[in-house]
């Protein structure tokens with residue numbers, strides 16, 4: 001398994017769509033858009049496959065066609081703004097539109113597989129997952145990491161979680177506070 005630091009992500013969520021929203025991140029006021037990097041979408045798909053958040057059939061199907069990076073990034077940015085700030089109220093109904101545009105079928109384990117690859121297939125699969133999460137009231141539990149330098153989103157099931165990753169952002173914040181206290 002790839003070490004988390006090498007992936008460019010501060011942690012990996014159990015939700016495929018949360019990891020997708022986390023393809024943009026910031027640290028020390030520098031923003032990294034992982035989809036803008038060379039073969040960024042393919043790398044993200046491979047990472048999701050390695051973490052068993054995509055299966056072989058889903059991955060194979062998605063890679064059959066090329067990706068329109070602008071369309072994918074636009075979807076991600078609108079998704080983040082909807083989840084975090086309630087902007088773009090039409091975002092939810094656009095999800096249904098994305099699924100209709102590239103209908104899904106279900107494999108023998110009842111996993112949704114897009115009928116075509118490339119951007120329409122990817123947006124359809126992500127939209128389906130987001131609609132599921134929306135219905136399960138997961139959207140209202142999505143929070144941004146408390147570390148000001150970190151853009152990562154996570155699902156807060158306990159209502160008390162502060163950091164995307166205790167190891168990375170939790171310790172970083174604690175160390176900074178400890179140092180500030182010592183200085184006084």
Ligand SMILES: [Zn+2]
Nearest residue numbers: 145150164169
């Ligand atoms: Zn974080």
